[in-house]
Amino acid sequence: MSQQEDDLRALAKIMDFLRAVSIVLVVANRYWFTRVETVESGWFYNTVYKICANFNRTCGLFSTTFNSKLFALMLLALSCFGTKGVKNEKITWRHIIIAVVAGLVLFLLNWWMPGCSMGYVYIATTISGYVCLLMGGIWISRRLKNNMMDDRFNDENESFMQETRRLETSIR
Numbered sequence: 213m214s215q216q217e218d219d220l221r222a223l224a225k226i227m228d229f230l231r232a233v234s235i236v237l238v239v240a241n242r243y244w245f246t247r248v249e250t251v252e253s254g255w256f257y258n259t260v261y262k263i264c265a266n267f268n269r270t271c272g273l274f275s276t277t278f279n280s281k282l283f284a285l286m287l288l289a290l291s292c293f294g295t296k297g298v299k300n301e302k303i304t305w306r307h308i309i310i311a312v313v314a315g316l317v318l319f320l321l322n323w324w325m326p327g328c329s330m331g332y333v334y335i336a337t338t339i340s341g342y343v344c345l346l347m348g349g350i351w352i353s354r355r356l357k358n359n360m361m362d363d364r365f366n367d368e369n370e371s372f373m374q375e376t377r378r379l380e381t382s383i384r
Contacts, residue, residue, distance in 0.1 A: 227294040234287035240264055241280040246331035277323045292349030308351045315344030
């Protein structure tokens with residue numbers, strides 16, 4: 213195994229970790245602002261509340277819905293741009309812009325819902341927006357990385373095109 217393969221595996225693990233922390237922040241945001249309990253376990257929610265309250269007290273992570281969402285969005289963006297996707301010619305910039313704009317609207321512009329007793333709608337729009345942003349981020353990284361590799365003479369990979377004409381040589 214080469215050093216480059218090890219580095220790529222380590223980078224993939226770091227990107228997966230960033231994405232996981234981003235998802236944990238979205239779930240914590242859902243719990244902190246809606247208080248919708250999904251499991252019948254009092255000790256679990258007491259522990260989660262203590263952890264979230266400590267984060268809120270020390271850095272104000274849950275003082276508004278935007279703080280934790282923006283931090284989750286930043287971690288999601290880092291994880292998307294660090295991954296290398298499979299080339300897909302069907303993805304256009306129009307699809308990317310639609311996914312990102314829809315994701316931003318659903319993810320960030322639902323701040324008023326928890327105060328209006330719309331907890332389940334808040335959860336649905338937050339998750340839908342996060343998924344749209346995840347798709348858009350992965351598509352952006354695919355488009356940017358694939359456009360950089362579209363060079364005819366493969367200068368990026370330090371090789372050259374093969375000869376296409378048939379050459380006749382004399383054998384001595």
